Amino acid sequence: MFAAEEVSWLFRNVWLIPALPALSFVLILFFGKRLPFKGAEIGIASVVVAFSLAVLTTFAWIGNIQSAESHSEEAIFLEGPDGEQTPIVLTAEEAGEARGAPIITEVEWFSIGPDANKVILGTEGNSDAGHDEDGHSDDEDEDGHSDDEDAGHDDDEEEGAGFGGDDNVVDVAFAEDGGTVAEAHGDRFSISIGTLVDGQSVMMLFVVTFISLLVHVYSTDYVKGDRRFTHYFAFLSLFTSAMLFMVLSTSTMQLIVGWELVGVCSFALIGHWWEEKANSDAALKAFLTNRVGDIGLLIGMSILYFAAGRTFSIPRINELAVNGTIPKGTLTIAAVCLMAAVMSKSGQFILHTWLPDAMAGPTPVSALIHAATMVVAGVYMIGRLYPVFFIGFGIAGSSINLMAFIGGLTTVGGGALAFVQKDIKKVLAYSTVSQLGYMVLALGMGAYTAGMFHLFTHAFFKACLFLGAGSVSHACHHSFDMKADMGGLRKYMPKTFWTFMIGSGALAGIPPLAGFWSKDEILVGAGVWPNTGGNGTYYLPFVFGMITAAMTAAYMARTIWLTFFGEYRGHDEPHESGARITTPLIILAGMAVVVGFLNMPSGFVKFFGAPEGLAHRFEDWVEPAGVSTFVTSDNGFTHAKPSLSLAIVATLLALTAGGAVVAYYRALYAKDSKATEYTDGVMSRIPGLRAGHKFLEEKYYLDHLYTGAIAGGTKGPLARATDWFNQNVLDGIVNGVGKLSVGLGNFIYNIIDQKAIDGVVNGSGNSASGAGQFLRGMQTGQVRQYATLMFGATAVVAAIFIFAV
Amino acid sequence: MMALLAQQTEAVIETAWIPNAFFFVIAAVMVLAALKMVSTKNVVHAALYLLIVLSGVAAVYIFLGAEFAAATQILVYLGAIMVLLLFGVMLTRAKLGAETDLDHDQRWIGALVGASLLAVMSYSLWDAFGGDKLPADPTPQDAPTGVKNTQLVADEIFSTYLVSFEVLSVLLLAALIGAVVVARRD
């Protein structure tokens, strides 16, 4: 597809993709207000260029994979135009293994540790034996090291392994091939910054730039006239840049930096309308909850740093995790710590509570940050360091593990909460929580591709839904209340309605929309349905997955019903949104239809007589390969076989659930289609003394009981309980901890700091002052008296010295 | 060497009883004059008693072989400082006759302090330099023969202590200006 030089150039200069929005951020900040479109044009232009580059990179990557698959014997990448610079040398021994090997371009960021100069001198002329093995194949030589020095470089890191402390000692077997390095203690621990191009990062590049572009366009209409329009676009650019920076991380250090930067952009954008305290509260909640998870991130990355022999390099850590150099116990601890970060960033139970509150931000921000991109950072990190999690949690052999359990809990709990929301964005937010749980669940079952594929498809249809919700709210005078201000919008805004329908269908897993393919793959990945193979025996996660499949369809049916069907309950005439809002919706809906076909099972392809080459494309393109990752069958990483019967069962389940909900609401609103007071479940109408009154008044009480018992029977108490738990217990703990720490702070400050410690200090001061008061009485101002005292004292002191000493 | 030195000093003692006697006479006069100075009721008398003490000090310098210091003592103290003090007495309109109110009430405290200081000092001096005798010739050993005390002092002042000397000049100048500024009637 591309000439090798172009491909090589693209992969080497992929840093441009995050750099452009970063530049745009600076430009908008300084000049945005003076421009005709208040800075929006710079943001859009930069994202357009970034997106184009991302598309080119994507095609280049696909071309790379395809040509590798065609088993061509020649080298895939040519050397750079000047012979000296050989930044991209595929580590491939065989073309087959080279498929999907990451392409790393790094420059040294900074280094800490004894100087390497003496070591480099020692290794002069040393062959680069072992160079190929350690995965650090590609190093951009910007600071003028020769190749030999680079070899020394890598070897140094291995030598550094000896440094790692008692229980994390990395096997120093590598050092053997380092030869001369051993005598000098060369430990230059350089921390690199760079870009890592492989299937996973390319996929994210595409998703982030694509959705960012659409959100930029959408926002020009949506936040039109906002007093901080310029700042808004500046932060959108910054966020895009930070997200791409994180996605391209070669080192965990870079990952942490990007991770925190997206967090702060999220903070700034949630609190975009910071005049209202509720918004800034939500922003604070988001940032602080993420900080809690960051404790795990910092600690986990520290553990990995030392366990891997003082390196932050992601491929290196993965490699050492796979080949067993890092002990399993260490990996487990690290994985548990990192899981905390995932829980906070990706909204997993029990740290998910910030995500629904984050809807306080502008809707396009919710679409971009809190649905499609930033919140999947946790999932992305699991994928990046998958060997660490895979081995650390023992995913290959167990029937349940921490990751799968958290994912399962989140997917069900989040879905249940979506039922009781009045706010359309909150429904989508809980749905996002639920779907993120789905991804984590997939990864927890070893279904790497399924998880990543769901991340991919979810980004499109969830962005579509959020933007659709924004469009609806735009029409309904900035209200998000489905019950009070919506209903019947189908007639007024057909474009929004249809795109929303497609998005919901994709989310609910209705074939042949995108969500169907990815969800199905996850269910298959559990490997408990007959003849699916896979990783083994994930019964409980499978149950979770099935429940969620049904719930998703149900709550989306409810949302659609309340929003688009029935009669309009708001005031004034709603109207369809403008082209800048609907066009992104249509594009996203289109993507929600087609992207699922990227990863069709081969059986399906055969069934329709399509060419075999179309099957599991996504898997081929995205799944990591090569030495530094760990595709081997002996660690249990095998792909499940798709099952037609499972697909049918799951689809029927979703349709049934959705249908039941629709039936329930039809019946409910049949009585008074304009009513804004209807509550959801049956049980919710029992509270207090009104229960008896209602029992008499409601003629169709039985009907209610039936429909309620079937459709919403469990969802009432269960969801309410979950909601209550969510609002009171979890939030209560968060608030309680906050209150407690303030109280503790008050206590410490008032009692200990002000009384005890200061007391000691003041006590000594007071005694000195008392002595001063006594002495003051002696200060008559008579020089004579002072002189008398002085001479007298001299005599006495001299006498003491003479007679006593 | 030490023995020789000791012998020499012995000899000096033997022959130098006449200056010694003079010393004790002068010392007695000085002490008496000093005591009168601090106890007299007439300010002008006190100044005259001080004159006696200062002259005695000059004499003591001669005993110690410091002719230049003695000369300076007479010139500066007797010539300059005494005149200054007498001017001070005049300018503050002290009576020429006896005054009643020159001392504080608690004279005994001052006496006690003075006496105790004296006791401590005498004891320690006696203890430290009990039998030490002065050398016959106080001129420095390394000084070239025939050089007189005054020349030695001059050499010292204008070589080793040149900086201090200059600083002292500045101090005097500053004191001069200061005195003028303070006493100026404005």
Place this chain on the structure above:
Amino acid sequence: MFLNQFLLLAAVLFCIGVYGVLVRKNGVLVLMSIELILNAVNINLVAFSAFNQNIDGQVFALFIIAVAAAEVGVGLAIVLLIYRNRRSIDVAEANLLKG
């Protein structure tokens, strides 16, 4: 001659000077007593100079004489100033340092 005879003479003069400083009320008399003290110190310096056969002590004595001259000059000026302001040179009345 013994060293001590000079030193003891100096000590006696010194203590008499101290007594004078402590007891006298008249500012001029206090200054005179201070002169006495300085002279006592000078005797010591010259005596040690002779004892150690070192000329430095004499040099110091000369310096002290010069400083004393300055001191008397400034001191008398101050006394005059006090007198002018208070019509009295009783040092007991000068108690601005009272705490």
Place this chain on the structure above:
Amino acid sequence: MQSFLENWGITAMVFAPLVGALIMMLIPEREEGTHKLIALVSTVVAGGLGALLMLDFDYAKAGEMQFGRDMRWIEIINARYAVGLDGMSLPLVALTLFVVPLVIIYSWDHIPSPGNAKAFLMLILVLHTGMIGTFVARDLVLFFVFFEVVLLPMYFMIGVWGGEKRLYASIKFFLFTLFGSAFMLVAFLALYNLTGGESFNIERLAELVQSEGLSTRTQVLLFGGMFLGFGIKVPMFPFHTWLPDAHTQAPTQGSVILAAVLLKLGTYGFIRIAIPILPEGAVEWAPWIGLLAVIGIIYGALGCLAQTDMKRLIAFSSVAHMGYVMLGIATLTDFGINAAIFGMVAHGLITGLLFFLAGSIKERYHTLEIKRLGGLLVQAPKMGWVLGITTMASLGLPGLAGFWGEFPAILASYNPAPGLNQTVFRVYMVVAAIGTVLAAAYLLWLLQRTAFGTPSEEFIDDPEITDMQWNEWVAWVPMLIMVIVLGFLPGLLFDISNDKVSALGEIFQALGN
């Protein structure tokens, strides 16, 4: 020129501000403009000399003393006038040279009551000399002299130009620091005598301690003395109580200098003097230092949460932040100490900036009560932005300078130097990591209450509340740029300090094996 720079450059740099102060002494007080100009010129001269030195500095040999000067000084105790620059002192000298001119520029319109620009600026200049002198001194006596020179101007600055309780605060500051210095001096003298009374030179003493074979017990005792001296200056829990008072009462400029440079004298003392000279003592003390450091982190953060006064909150945050610096030092590893140096510089810039902001807010609102503030972003949006970026930097956001002092310190405590108890330090790591959450909590809370929301009734139409003025721009923007540049290119600093620090780190690697 070159040889002048090599031989006398440091001396000229150290004393240039003092010369400025002496010149100012001769000029009558009423000519304020001249005073400001002289103060600025002399600090800029010092800064320029520093810049020339830094250009001339051989960064490939950052581990060695450069521009050294070793002259006779007080021969009777073998104290010498020995100065020099190396990778450890360079960042801190640069920080000082960078911050003080900005403080003077800020003072242009902001001489605190009761006025008297002459005395005020002279004190700053004397402080300047003392601070740079401390960082370049290679002789313990010289170090001590400079260390104490700093004390008095600060005392006067707080005592004369301070807030309501200035006397209490200044005395507390003075007493605390003097108390520590006394122990430190005793330790210095004891060290001198125990090593044969040969030299006060720091490098020489380190060699002598090894060759004389000072027992661990002795080293522990000597280290204890120095610990008190330096630890109080840092300040470490539980010796920190002078800090909030001093900071709250000090005038803005005093707070900035105090936070930006003065606190670093303590930490610098640890890594320059206490640890290299007494490595075995350091190993014994490290767990306790680490313990106090993490207590400080949590304690400082909790203290912050309880504050109602903005300046006092920032002051408490210093306790927490210096806790990270001390934790890094306590690990005795190259990573930790590098982080500590970075942390010192970063904290200097960030907290200095925060105090500047607090001062300017106080000037506009006449209060720092957090409850009464709010809506700064509405009334003074540019200032609100600066506050936002600074708080983000302070809470350790990657991409801004604060992060590189914090995370590497946490990282290093996972794997402290051999000979230190790993389990203990890992517990410290977890506690320190929890501290980052609390830090985010109080800083964001501060940001929310001051910058977000709408202005309260009493200030809504206050004409005094204006956006940033020219001297605020000039003073703050360079600091802000440094915060961002260092955030993205931490190598700028790490590469300077690394050589010297890793040489230090190797001592402990060798000691543990």
